Amino acid sequence: MIVIGASAGAVEALSHILPALPADFPYAVLIVVHIPSDPRSHLASLFAGRCNLRVKEAEDKEPLSPGTIYFAPSDYHLLAESDYRLSLSSDEPVRYSRPSIDVLFESAADAFGDDLTGLILTGSNSDGAKGLRAICDAGGIALVQTPDTADAHEMPLAALKACPGARSLSLSEIPAALNSLHSR
Structure with missing residues (x-):
């Protein structure tokens, strides 16, 4: 599984990464983007036509499917469960954010341990640093x-301060790094 967190500048960054994932990419990709608490996010529909993978907004208790990109819905925390299901929570915001990157990353780390890749992208706060750690x-x-x-x-x-062993990559290098996971 791959978990991605982004905030300010997320759409542009994700536009470089997600379309570069091949149709046979074998991992589920869970994404938290800090978005306003509108009733409906348009991120999944924005990326669906640009990507080789299936793109959707995550649903509560939904089973994870390889080769699918899941966006956290507006105003819900997204969590990964050890039974390969997703869950949504309306618990309090974390660092003023719901969805929170830390909530997703920490739940995924608990559930999947060393079978997990976390990616922190552009953003103007510290959400995700604790989760990447x-x-x-x-x-x-x-x-x-x-x-x-x-x-x-x-x-x-x-994120780099919290996790000094993290690999720092330019936006143009990230797709190749993710695709190299696929080739292993």
Whole structure:
């Protein structure tokens, strides 16, 4: 499984990464983007026509399906469960965010340990740093967008500080890194 967190500048960053994943990509990809608490997010529909993989908004208790990109819905935390299902929570915001990147990353680290890759992209707060640390501690792979290639560098900087062993990659290098997971 791959978990991705992004905030300010997310659409542009994800537009470089998600369409580059091949149709036979064998992993589920769970994404949290800080979005306003509108009744409906348009991220899944925005990316559905651009990607080789199935793209959808996550639903509560939905089974994970390889080769599918799941976006956290507006105003819900997205969690990964050890029974290969997703769950949604309306618990309090974390660092002013619901959905929270830390909530997704920590739940995925607990559920999948070293079978997990976490990626922090552009953003202007520290959400995701603690979660990426949990992925590192569980033996997973930690990737971070190089701060100077991010629209907002605060989130990548916080992630690198929390997880010094994370691999820092430019936006143009990230698709190849994710595809190399597929070729292993």
